[in-house]
Amino acid sequence: MLNTLGIVKGALLTDKQRHHVARRLEGKSVLEWVVRQMTDSMLLNGVVVVAEEGSHGDLVRNLSPCDVPVYSTKAQDTATAVQDTLEHFSAESCVLIGADWPFLDSELIDRLVRTAQRTENCDYAAYQFMNEIFSAGRPYGLFPEWYRSSSIRKLASKSSDPIHRQMPGTFFLDNQNTYRVAMLQIPAGLDKIEDMKFSFDDEEDWDHILELHNALELEVLDCRKVSSLLDSRVGRIQD
Numbered sequence: 001m002l003n004t005l006g007i008v009k010g011a012l013l014t015d016k017q018r019h020h021v022a023r024r025l026e027g028k029s030v031l032e033w034v035v036r037q038m039t040d041s042m043l044l045n046g047v048v049v050v051a052e053e054g055s056h057g058d059l060v061r062n063l064s065p066c067d068v069p070v071y072s073t074k075a076q077d078t079a080t081a082v083q084d085t086l087e088h089f090s091a092e093s094c095v096l097i098g099a100d101w102p103f104l105d106s107e108l109i110d111r112l113v114r115t116a117q118r119t120e121n122c123d124y125a126a127y128q129f130m131n132e133i134f135s136a137g138r139p140y141g142l143f144p145e146w147y148r149s150s151s152i153r154k155l156a157s158k159s160s161d162p163i164h165r166q167m168p169g170t171f172f173l174d175n176q177n178t179y180r181v182a183m184l185q186i187p188a189g190l191d192k193i194e195d196m197k198f199s200f201d202d203e204e205d206w207d208h209i210l211e212l213h214n215a216l217e218l219e220v221l222d223c224r225k226v227s228s229l230l231d232s233r234v235g236r237i238q239d
Contacts, residue, residue, distance in 0.1 A: 004113055004146075005091035006038040006047040010060035010099040011073055011081050012166075013052075018059050020100040031063045031099050039068065040106035043113040044095060050085050060099065077165035083156045086149040094152075096168075097144045109144050115182050116146040123151035123179040124172035127186050143186070145169050151179060 010021065010031065021031040028036075031049070038047045049064045051057035053072045064070050071088055075081035078096075086094055093116065095109050108127070116125040125146035147168065155164060155171045164171035172179045 002045040002089055002091040003093065004044050005086065005089055005094045006041060006044040006109070007082060007085055007094045007096050008034055008038060008047065008049045008099050009078065009081070009096060010064070010070075011050045011052045011057065011075065012078060013056075013060070013099065017100050018056075022059060022063060029063045031060065032065055034097060034099055034101055034104055035065055035068055037104040037106050038095075038097065038109065041095075041109040041113075042106075043110045045091075046089065048085060048089060049099070050081055077162070079152060079156045079159075079165045079168045079171075082147065082168065083149075083152045086152065091149060093146060093148050095144045095146050104144065111184060112144055112146050115184050116148075119180065119182040121180050122146075122182050123148050124169060125182040125184065126169055128183040 008031070013021070021029060023030050025033055035047065035049060038044065041047075047068055049060060049068060049070045051060040051064075051070050051072050053074050057072055061070050061072075071085050073081045073084050075084055082094065082096060085091075095112060097104055097109075112125055112127070116122045119125065127143040145168075151172070152168060155168055159165065159171050161171070164174070172181050
């Protein structure tokens with residue numbers, strides 16, 4: 001049995017998201033950037049890309065690196081997709097990220113896993129941002145979530161709320177009297193980016209991502225470099 005599985009959520013994507021995961025950064029698709037950040041993690045015991053069965057999943061399957069398994073699911077919501085994937089790979093827990101997050105940092109994954117492992121009977125772990133939680137709405141594109149397999153199974157059987165099922169973290173945040181939740185503070189510097197987006201919805205967002213990526217001159221993402229760059233920009237604005 002695996003301890004912690006990295007899951008790249010390439011299922012249940014909108015047409016716009018499917019277009020985004022196929023965009024190219026330095027010759028690689030956005031999906032491949034995300035997968036490689038996951039495989040760079042020191043504390044994940046494996047990484048899998050989840051795709052939909054049928055033609056909707058063909059793009060994700062074709063873009064996924066050949067050395068990383070792809071699990072095809074019939075699930076109609078995120079909670080079921082995660083539960084099915086965890087059961088298929090016999091994993092005790094997982095780190096979940098979106099397939100269109102080109103600025104994920106493997107160090108943020110490892111910090112999250114360490115916190116979850118050190119928290120007794122942890123059900124859910126995530127990063128806290130400006131007194132808000134990632135699952136509650138923002139910022140997308142940078143911060144992963146950790147789930148215990150048995151806790152996801154309970155969510156899938158107990159809650160029919162579509163928000164809980166599409167954004168499983170909200171279920172645990174809404175039921176903290178029953179489930180053990182661990183929250184991490186965002187690394188210094190990144191906590192200053194209240195209005196910064198690291199995923200994208202339109203062409204303007206993509207232009208911003210290209211600008212940030214080129215400024216960082218990265219082959220592998222390092223959140224400390226992101227923090228330093230953003231800190232210098234905030235300083236210039238304040239001056």
